[in-house]
Amino acid sequence: MSEAASTSGPGVSVEIDDIQSGALHARPSPYVGRFFLLRIDDRHAGRAMLGRMLPATEGGLPTVNPDQGAWVTVALTFQGLRALGVPQESLDSFPPEFQQGMAARAEHLGDTGESDPAQWEKPFGTPDVHMGIVALAPDAERLQKALEHERAALQETPGVEIIWQQEVHQLPGGRTSFGFRDGISHPGIEGVGSGTNPHEAPLKAGEFILGYPDETGNLPPMPQPEVLGRNGTYLAVRKLHTKVAAWRQYLRSNSSSPEEEGLLGAKMVGRWPSGAPLTLSPDHDDEALGADPHRNNAFGYKENDDRGLKCPAGAHIRRINPRDATIVGATRLHRIIRRGTSYGPPLPEGVLEDDGADRGLIGVFIGAHLDRQFEFIKSEWVEDGNFIGFSGEKDPVAGHHDGTGTMTVPAKPVRRRLQNLPSFVVTRGGEYCFLPSLSALRWLSELKG
Amino acid sequence: MTTEQGTTQSGQPKRPGLTKGVCSEFTILANIKPGQAEAMRAAIAAVSSEENEPASRAALQEIGTLHDARHVIFDSDTRYLFASVFDGSWDTYIDDFAKTAIGANLDRIFSNAEGFPGIKDPTVKDWVAAHQASALGFATSYPDLTVQQIWKDQRANQAFQEVLDTSEFRAALDNPANAALLATPAFQKLLDQAQG
Numbered sequence A: 001m002s003e004a005a006s007t008s009g010p011g012v013s014v015e016i017d018d019i020q021s022g023a024l025h026a027r028p029s030p031y032v033g034r035f036f037l038l039r040i041d042d043r044h045a046g047r048a049m050l051g052r053m054l055p056a057t058e059g060g061l062p063t064v065n066p067d068q069g070a071w072v073t074v075a076l077t078f079q080g081l082r083a084l085g086v087p088q089e090s091l092d093s094f095p096p097e098f099q100q101g102m103a104a105r106a107e108h109l110g111d112t113g114e115s116d117p118a119q120w121e122k123p124f125g126t127p128d129v130h131m132g133i134v135a136l137a138p139d140a141e142r143l144q145k146a147l148e149h150e151r152a153a154l155q156e157t158p159g160v161e162i163i164w165q166q167e168v169h170q171l172p173g174g175r176t177s178f179g180f181r182d183g184i185s186h187p188g189i190e191g192v193g194s195g196t197n198p199h200e201a202p203l204k205a206g207e208f209i210l211g212y213p214d215e216t217g218n219l220p221p222m223p224q225p226e227v228l229g230r231n232g233t234y235l236a237v238r239k240l241h242t243k244v245a246a247w248r249q250y251l252r253s254n255s256s257s258p259e260e261e262g263l264l265g266a267k268m269v270g271r272w273p274s275g276a277p278l279t280l281s282p283d284h285d286d287e288a289l290g291a292d293p294h295r296n297n298a299f300g301y302k303e304n305d306d307r308g309l310k311c312p313a314g315a316h317i318r319r320i321n322p323r324d325a326t327i328v329g330a331t332r333l334h335r336i337i338r339r340g341t342s343y344g345p346p347l348p349e350g351v352l353e354d355d356g357a358d359r360g361l362i363g364v365f366i367g368a369h370l371d372r373q374f375e376f377i378k379s380e381w382v383e384d385g386n387f388i389g390f391s392g393e394k395d396p397v398a399g400h401h402d403g404t405g406t407m408t409v410p411a412k413p414v415r416r417r418l419q420n421l422p423s424f425v426v427t428r429g430g431e432y433c434f435l436p437s438l439s440a441l442r443w444l445s446e447l448k449g
Numbered sequence B: 001m002t003t004e005q006g007t008t009q010s011g012q013p014k015r016p017g018l019t020k021g022v023c024s025e026f027t028i029l030a031n032i033k034p035g036q037a038e039a040m041r042a043a044i045a046a047v048s049s050e051e052n053e054p055a056s057r058a059a060l061q062e063i064g065t066l067h068d069a070r071h072v073i074f075d076s077d078t079r080y081l082f083a084s085v086f087d088g089s090w091d092t093y094i095d096d097f098a099k100t101a102i103g104a105n106l107d108r109i110f111s112n113a114e115g116f117p118g119i120k121d122p123t124v125k126d127w128v129a130a131h132q133a134s135a136l137g138f139a140t141s142y143p144d145l146t147v148q149q150i151w152k153d154q155r156a157n158q159a160f161q162e163v164l165d166t167s168e169f170r171a172a173l174d175n176p177a178n179a180a181l182l183a184t185p186a187f188q189k190l191l192d193q194a195q196g
């Protein structure tokens, strides 16, 4: 299907200052951070905690360079909203998939086998997870400062308890544990800011923020009352363990030289380790291109590579954002904002044996429609390939494979078909969270009864 | 292969409709608005006419998941039936669908049915679910093939038949240099198909 044109002009005025900063701007680079999950044992304590967190929770776009500041984001699960004593009719106004929670959606999301919620790291997937707090900063010192406030708030609030935390940090060169640079591609939002791909028109604000028209021309379904829903959005948070040794072994045993190994990895990701996209540099990595923010995301697929001879249609970045390529469906209805952060030590270069360390990323996927953004992307684009004409083929990087996965890599004269793909990623846990606006946080903190 | 009750693809309540392999059947039964049967008939005729065939083909290409679809008006112009078979589950792609030419056609036809809110209306899913009648039985001869695969198979077979028509291919089969290729089980399967 063709790219859907925007139906209204960029005249929407978005109340940016009411939206939590964590939803709007890219993380600093480099970064250090900490994820917390909390349980609210007493609704009055939970409300008081939110009230104490408010002064530390920033709204709007950063007035300074994101690399300068530090910020804290506060989100709530459905169970958390309930624990705060949000009225039933308001709880009922949340979308069903959010009410059910990510663990209940496991089959639809491909979280089976090793990734089954029964295997998840506790407390993920249990009704104990109520609140999520993320603190991100350019360095440890500023992170500590950002966390001071949270610590004080917690100390003053018995009845709210930290039940899980995870430290995250940028790996050298901004790369993920597999060795590929991340955090390059971001969509633009009308009335908020431009994206990193000049060939993609900014998306309607309602794709990412509740209370504004979306790409269908409608207002996204919004939880009630208005003060609770408006300027909020949803997060799908996932702890994704990466099997780096298995990844390296797969590349090694399916190529006959280091050059071939490099190309094979790039065909699976869609970018070279430096971040240079295959579409612009099909045969070799190009460090300068990878590092150039004006060029490293400035491309489409249709005009020069609709068949995928440069970047396979099945590559991670092309599946997960097909841009203008010919697919089943309309890409603009399935875009997402990503805030991926790495955890764990890198596996030293050249090591092919697993060292048992837990490493991977905490993926945060942001959008106003969990069902037609995160859930659609994961089930239709990551766990199936019919939309690109390869029914049953999954994302070679992020897909849940059972050792029999295949990937078609278009080539002349004959395509290559990768066989026996195992899973390189295991879901260790995940939660759907609601990211309230600042006014909604205040409203929640002032709930009565 | 068993026929299953369609599993829901969104967080919505379970949808009616039977699923077999990759395909689902989808049947809508609705009352026609009083006096609107002629308008509905005209809207159906407009998209089903001979002249409209190229546009209709292009629209199906655009969707890429619809196996077939039919429109029936019955009970003395008071009732309408839409029956189709497609890949996956309808609600996954309904928003995408609304943006296509077929979506626009269906919008024109369905707007003559009672209560239809319009294909772009956010409540359209509820209307569809309320008017969907699950089949009691559903059979398909190719439960494992999506529309995308059928098209690909057709293109591949057409190309294969053209190769068989060339004298160069016959000569290559007789060429001893190709003996090793001919002896592979995979190529034997291809030659089996080449016999007719």
Ligand code: HEM
Residues within 6 Å of the ligand: A176, A178, A180, A181, A182, A183, A184, A185, A186, A240, A241, A242, A269, A271, A316, A317, A318, A320, A321, A336, A338, A360, A361, A363, A365, A374, A377, A378, A382, A397, A398, A425
């Ligand atoms: C551990 C698993 C994953 C790894 C290692 C990974 C890695 C990467 C890398 C290296 C990039 C290229 C950098 C960029 O374009 O910004 C990327 C892009 C992207 N990833 Fe992932 N990813 C993972 C899982 C996921 C999942 C589960 C999703 C969504 C459901 C996702 C969504 C995206 C999106 C939307 C892009 C941007 C594509 C584009 O706009 O071209 N990723 N990922």
